[in-house]
Amino acid sequence: MTDMTNRSAGKSNAEHISAGLARRHRKESILKGFGIAAISFAFLILGILLMTLVSTGYKAFTQTHLTIDVYVDPDVITRDALPRGAFDDLLENTLVEEFPDVDSSQDRRALLRIFSNGAQFTLRDRVVENPDLIGQTVSLNVPVADNFDQLNKDLISRDTPEEFRRLSDQEIAWFDALDEAGMISNPINFGLLTNADSRFPELAGLKGALVGSFWALLTCFLISFPVGIGAAIYLEEFAPKNKISDIIEVNINNLAAVPSVVFGLLALAVFIGWFGMPRSAPFVGGLTLALMTMPTIIIATRAALKSVPPSIREAAMGLGASRQQVVFQHVVPLAMPGILTGTIIGLAQALGETAPLLLIGMNAFITSAPSGPFDSATALPTQIFIWADSPERGFVSRTSAAILVLLAFLAFMNGIAIYLRQKFQRKW
Amino acid sequence: MSFTKLSTSALAILAVTATAAAAQNRQEIRVVGSSTVFPYSQAAAEQFANNTGAPSPIVESTGTGGGMQLFCGGIGESHPDLTGASRAMTASEYELCQTNGVTDISEALIGYDGLSIAISRDSENDWDLTLSEVYLALAAQVPVDGEWADNPYTMWSEINPDLPEVEILAYGPPPTSGTRDAFVELAMHAGCEELPFVQEGGFDGDWIDENCSRMRQDGPFVEAGENDNLIVQRLTADANAMGIFGYSFLFENSDTLKAVSINGVEPNAETIGDFSYPISRPLYFYVKNAHRGVIPNMQEFVEEFVSDDALGADGYFVERGMVALSDDQLAEVQSNVIEGVNMDPKTE
Numbered sequence: 001m002t003d004m005t006n007r008s009a010g011k012s013n014a015e016h017i018s019a020g021l022a023r024r025h026r027k028e029s030i031l032k033g034f035g036i037a038a039i040s041f042a043f044l045i046l047g048i049l050l051m052t053l054v055s056t057g058y059k060a061f062t063q064t065h066l067t068i069d070v071y072v073d074p075d076v077i078t079r080d081a082l083p084r085g086a087f088d089d090l091l092e093n094t095l096v097e098e099f100p101d102v103d104s105s106q107d108r109r110a111l112l113r114i115f116s117n118g119a120q121f122t123l124r125d126r127v128v129e130n131p132d133l134i135g136q137t138v139s140l141n142v143p144v145a146d147n148f149d150q151l152n153k154d155l156i157s158r159d160t161p162e163e164f165r166r167l168s169d170q171e172i173a174w175f176d177a178l179d180e181a182g183m184i185s186n187p188i189n190f191g192l193l194t195n196a197d198s199r200f201p202e203l204a205g206l207k208g209a210l211v212g213s214f215w216a217l218l219t220c221f222l223i224s225f226p227v228g229i230g231a232a233i234y235l236e237e238f239a240p241k242n243k244i245s246d247i248i249e250v251n252i253n254n255l256a257a258v259p260s261v262v263f264g265l266l267a268l269a270v271f272i273g274w275f276g277m278p279r280s281a282p283f284v285g286g287l288t289l290a291l292m293t294m295p296t297i298i299i300a301t302r303a304a305l306k307s308v309p310p311s312i313r314e315a316a317m318g319l320g321a322s323r324q325q326v327v328f329q330h331v332v333p334l335a336m337p338g339i340l341t342g343t344i345i346g347l348a349q350a351l352g353e354t355a356p357l358l359l360i361g362m363n364a365f366i367t368s369a370p371s372g373p374f375d376s377a378t379a380l381p382t383q384i385f386i387w388a389d390s391p392e393r394g395f396v397s398r399t400s401a402a403i404l405v406l407l408a409f410l411a412f413m414n415g416i417a418i419y420l421r422q423k424f425q426r427k428w
Numbered sequence: 429m430s431f432t433k434l435s436t437s438a439l440a441i442l443a444v445t446a447t448a449a450a451a452q453n454r455q456e457i458r459v460v461g462s463s464t465v466f467p468y469s470q471a472a473a474e475q476f477a478n479n480t481g482a483p484s485p486i487v488e489s490t491g492t493g494g495g496m497q498l499f500c501g502g503i504g505e506s507h508p509d510l511t512g513a514s515r516a517m518t519a520s521e522y523e524l525c526q527t528n529g530v531t532d533i534s535e536a537l538i539g540y541d542g543l544s545i546a547i548s549r550d551s552e553n554d555w556d557l558t559l560s561e562v563y564l565a566l567a568a569q570v571p572v573d574g575e576w577a578d579n580p581y582t583m584w585s586e587i588n589p590d591l592p593e594v595e596i597l598a599y600g601p602p603p604t605s606g607t608r609d610a611f612v613e614l615a616m617h618a619g620c621e622e623l624p625f626v627q628e629g630g631f632d633g634d635w636i637d638e639n640c641s642r643m644r645q646d647g648p649f650v651e652a653g654e655n656d657n658l659i660v661q662r663l664t665a666d667a668n669a670m671g672i673f674g675y676s677f678l679f680e681n682s683d684t685l686k687a688v689s690i691n692g693v694e695p696n697a698e699t700i701g702d703f704s705y706p707i708s709r710p711l712y713f714y715v716k717n718a719h720r721g722v723i724p725n726m727q728e729f730v731e732e733f734v735s736d737d738a739l740g741a742d743g744y745f746v747e748r749g750m751v752a753l754s755d756d757q758l759a760e761v762q763s764n765v766i767e768g769v770n771m772d773p774k775t776e
Contacts, residue, residue, distance in 0.1 A: 121478050156683065164549065164683045199470045199748075276506055279458070280486060365470045367477050367484040376456065376486045386489075388657060391467065391680045391749065396657060 053407075057400030063189035063202060064152040066115065066178065067141045070094045072127060074135045082128050087120040088112060098181075099174060111174060116143040118203045143191070143202040144184070146394040148175050152186060155393065166393075192401060196369045197383065201394025204387070206402055208369040212282045212362065212377030213351060219286025219373055220293055220350050225343055227290075228297030229332075235298070236305040237327050256295035263291045264356030272360060279361035280376035288360060289350040296349065300342020304335035337424035344417040348410050354381040380406045457485035457729050458508040461495030464541055464607070464674060465512025465711050468738075468745045475744065476732040482725045499714060500525035509719045509726055510733075513712045514541065514610060522774035532717035535771035536761050538739055540751040542675035542700035542708040543611050545598070545688040550667035553592045555688040559706060561587055562690070563619030565596045566649045568642035571625035579644045596648040599659045600672035603651075611672055612641050614707045615690075660685065675700065676749025700751040711750065717768045727766075734762045 076090050092112045096102055102111055119142040127133050143149070147166050150156040152175075162169050178184055195205025231252075239245045267288035271277045277284050308331050316326045332339075357363065363382040370377035378386065384406065387399045459469045466489040477484035490498060492513045499511035500521060507530075517525075517535065525533060545562070547555060557565075564570050564587045570579045584591040601608040620626055620640035631639075643649045652659045652671075659671040664684050671685075675695055678685055687694050690706055699705035713733070720726050732738060738745050739761070741752045753761065763769075 118478075160683045164686075166680075166683065199467065199474050278454075278506075280488065361488050361490075363488065365466070365473065365487040365489075367474045389463075391656070391674075391676045393680060 053400045053403055056397050057404050058397075059153045059155065060192060060394075060397040060401035061189055062153075062186045063191060064144045064149040065141050065185050065187055066144050067139065067183050067185060068094060068098075069137050070123060070140050071137045072123075072134050077127065077134055079131055079134060082131060087124045087127075090123065091115055091119055098178070107170075110168075110171065113145055114148055114171070114174060114178070116145050116202045117200050118143065118198070141185075144175075146201045146392060147171075149202050150393055151175060152179075152184065155397070192398070193405075196367050197365060197378065197386070198367060199365075199390075199392075201390075201392050201398055204395070204398060206380070206383060206405060208366055209378045209380045209383035209402075211369045212285075213379040215282035215370065215373040215377065216285040216289060216357075216362075216379055217347055217351060219283050220289040221343070221347060223287065223290040224293040224297055224346070228294045228343075229301050229339060231294075232298045232301035232305065233327060233332065236302050237323070237331070252295050252298050256299060259355075260292050260353050261355040261359065263288055264359030266291070267356060268359050278374060278376070280364045280366075280378075281374050282362070282370060282377050282379070283373040284360050285357050285362050285379060286373070288356045289353060292353065292356065293343075293346040293350050296346035297339075297343050300346070301335070301339045304338025304342065305331060307338065308334045334426065337421055337426075340420050341417045344413055344420070348413040348417075351379075351413070352381055352406065352410060354385060357382050358385070380409070454505040455724055456483045457510070457723055457726055459485055459487045459510045459512065460490045460498050460508045461510070461512030461713065462492040462514040462711070463489045464492075464514040465538075465713060467676065467748050468538065468711070468750055469510075469512050469713070469733075471744050471748060472729070472733045472738050475738070476725075476729050479732070480725065480728060482728070485729055496521045496524070499716065500528055500530050502528045503530060503716070503718050505723075507716075509716050509723055510730075511714050513714065514709060516710070516712055517714060517771075517774055519774045530716060530718070532768070532770050534715040534717055534765050534768055536713050536715065536734060536765045537753065537757065538711050538713055538734070538750070538761070539745060539753055540700050540703075540708050541711050541749075542695040542705055542751065543607065543614065543672065544675045544678040544695045544707075545670050545672055545690070546663065546678045546681075546685040547670050547688055548663050548667045549684055549686050550664075551686070552667075553594070555670075556690075556692055557591075557688055558622070558691055559615055559619035560622040561591070561619070563616055563623065563640070566598055566600075566643055567616060567620070567640060568644045569639060571623060574625070576625075576639065579646070579648075582648065594668045597650070597666070597668060598648065598670040598672060599650045599652040599662055600643070601651070601656075607672075607674060610709050611707065612643070614709060616640055616643075618706060674749070675751075679749040697746070697751045701754075708751070714771075715765060715768070717770065720768060731766055734758075734765050 070090060071094065073090060073093065076086055076093070092108055095111045095114065096108055099111065102108060119140070122142050123138065123140060126138065144152075147156065148171075151158075151167060151172065156166060158172065167175075175184070191203065191205045193205060193210070194207055195203055196208040198204040235245060235248065239248075267284060271284050271287055272279060312330055312334065313326050316330045317323075321329070357379050362377065362379055363386055364376055364378060365386065366376055366378065380402070384399055384402045387395045387402060457473075459473065461469070466487065469485075469487045473485040473487050476482065488508075492515060495508075495511040495513065496517065498508050501507045517533075525531070545555075545557070561584075564579070564581060565584065567579055569576055570581070571577075572580055581587050581596060583593055583595055585593040600611065617636050617640055620636050626636070626640075643651075652662065656671075656673040656677045659673055660677060660681050663669055663671045670688060678687060678695070693699050693705045695705045695708075700708040715730055720730075735743075736758075737743055739752065739758055740746075741755075743752065746752050752758070
């Protein structure tokens with residue numbers, strides 16, 4: 001009887017376990033399934049984001065150009081009249097030669113509009129630089145106006161009835177004739193990176209924003225890095241552990257969670273209001289971003305300092321090093337990879353920050369790149385903001401392209417952070 | 429330690445350069461103001477920089493009210509030189525300018541801007557609404573059976589049986605936008621005034637301000653953020669949705685969008701300019717005359733801004749969707765602004 005019960009109990013126990021095993025396996029695979037689903041959902045969303053950006057943005061990475069030989073007519077352009085002069089008349093005459101049947105002045109003006117508005121200035125700059133060109137023929141390779149660019153990229157459909165289209169049938173016919181003559185090309189749009197902002201999409205570029213972001217980030221780094229590390233070292237290594245240091249710690253953590261627009265308001269009141277610093281300057285933007293980045297750096301640095309094992313400190317002290325020597329010769333160098341990673345991630349966050357920059361006027365329209373940190377400039381995210389709000393069609397794809405450029409910079413900075421972590425990481 | 433030395437010296441250098449920068453003379457012209465005038469100020473600034481080779485003026489879009497605050501902040505390099513406005517300066521703003529020493533201001537009417545209600549070209553119907561129909565469709569509160577009550581309408585055909593049996597759905601600007609202010613004032617208030625309930629009730633302007641300013645929150649009116657391009661995309665996706673935005677966006681997207689006529693009038697350059705299209709407004713800019721001759725190139729920039737190339741009937745402002753002034757108006761503006769004639773004081 002006892003044997004029986006033992007046997008049956010043992011049997012039922014094994015059965016119980018094996019029955020439960022299936023259930024437990026099932027639960028585990030469900031959990032795993034949820035995890036995979038969550039990750040795939042995140043990837044799907046990221047994929048959709050990138051897909052929409054690339055699918056609208058890739059067209060902005062090329063730009064339709066017109067290559068044409070322009071005879072710099074000494075009757076129209078004289079040496080004395082430089083740099084002012086009728087360079088647009090010159091372009092108009094050149095195109096009219098291509099289409100001799102165009103005679104009304106209205107049509108001639110319409111013909112000229114195939115050129116980007118920047119074409120006359122490109123020609124002017126070349127002639128001003130080298131006045132000997134007057135009387136000679138210059139080969140000009142210039143962007144076409146946005147409407148024609150959109151047409152060439154099939155963003156303006158030829159099937160749309162003429163009265164609804166931005167381009168008339170006549171204009172399309174002119175463009176096609178130029179295309180057949182092999183004068184239209186669609187090269188890579190270097191202007192997107194080398195031009196400053198413009199109201200003409202075909203001329204607008206990110207140079208001003210890139211330089212502005214560079215100065216702002218440099219300022220942000222020069223201020224937040226030393227101050228942040230100094231604060232972290234003091235709090236971690238020297239500060240006595242008492243109520244006050246607790247309060248400071250809580251406040252730093254809170255500061256890291258303050259919405260960035262609040263820092264923008266602070267900067268507007270203090271830097272621009274009290275100190276009278278210039279509006280729209282990347283230097284002020286950098287100061288504002290530094291306020292925002294500092295808590296991130298302090299927290300990352302403290303975590304990195306904490307992770308240096310106490311044995312290092314004790315060994316150094318045992319050899320007679322002072323506390324300062326311990327910190328600067330042993331602990332900080334060992335913590336550097338963690339500190340740098342935190343700093344770069346903080347700076348990458350600052351690079352993408354928009355709200356505080358809007359408040360200090362870094363969303364201005366400026367057609368030249370800044371030459372220093374005190375010149376007015378935009379930053380990458382504010383430039384995207386401006387373009388997203390512009391009515392011209394060409395800015396739709398350029399906005400996406402600018403976002404892709406910003407994402408590339410962010411990925412690059414995060415890549416550096418990963419590289420530093422891999423390269424200098426130590427295991428104890 | 430070298431580390432501490434390095435960081436303190438870096439901070440010191442920054443502090444010195446900061447003060448140096450604050451003391452440096454401003455070379456560029458600064459323009460602030462309405463987001464509606466922004467594209468035109470941009471155009472003038474770029475043209476000016478290209479033509480003259482002078483440092484490009486810095487144009488910031490701050491909204492009309494925000495621009496006035498900055499502009500009237502005072503005289504001197506830290507204050508902007510010009511501001512754009514999508515309405516005339518108010519008496520209180522004029523007062524603010526006076527108290528801060530900005531006494532010499534030139535006012536220039538530069539043109540007109542229409543607010544358009546647009547719908548996709550895929551829409552089967554040709555739309556023609558009256559302002560009171562627009563009001564009844566989009567306001568928070570409307571007269572229902574002789575009572576002032578929450579808006580019950582969900583279909584256009586419920587408002588007027590002649591209108592198509594289509595659900596009311598309109599995307600419009602948020603309350604922070606100047607376009608919204610203009611739409612409420614020009615379309616909603618005017619539409620409210622036309623209602624028989626309001627006319628028979630003998631209500632005055634204050635009553636209308638108080639009761640007719642709210643857009644409905646229950647779905648048919650969707651605040652679509654400041655980004656008008658986004659509204660354009662939504663409209664192409666939904667043939668029955670309407671969008672409310674500046675005329676320049678309709679103008680740029682005329683291949684996919686068509687206008688909703690108001691009182692039988694379609695928005696175009698002509699109807700906006702002579703105000704027969706009812707939702708149109710004047711655009712202004714204001715010049716701080718004390719800065720002329722102090723800020724380099726200021727006079728030249730102002731001349732570019734009011735030149736025929738910019739403001740004229742074939743000017744580049746018109747290319748961007750603005751409606752030009754008549755020749756007489758233009759000549760008057762040009763002479764006033766170029767010579768720096770001060771505006772008449774604004775009073776309540």
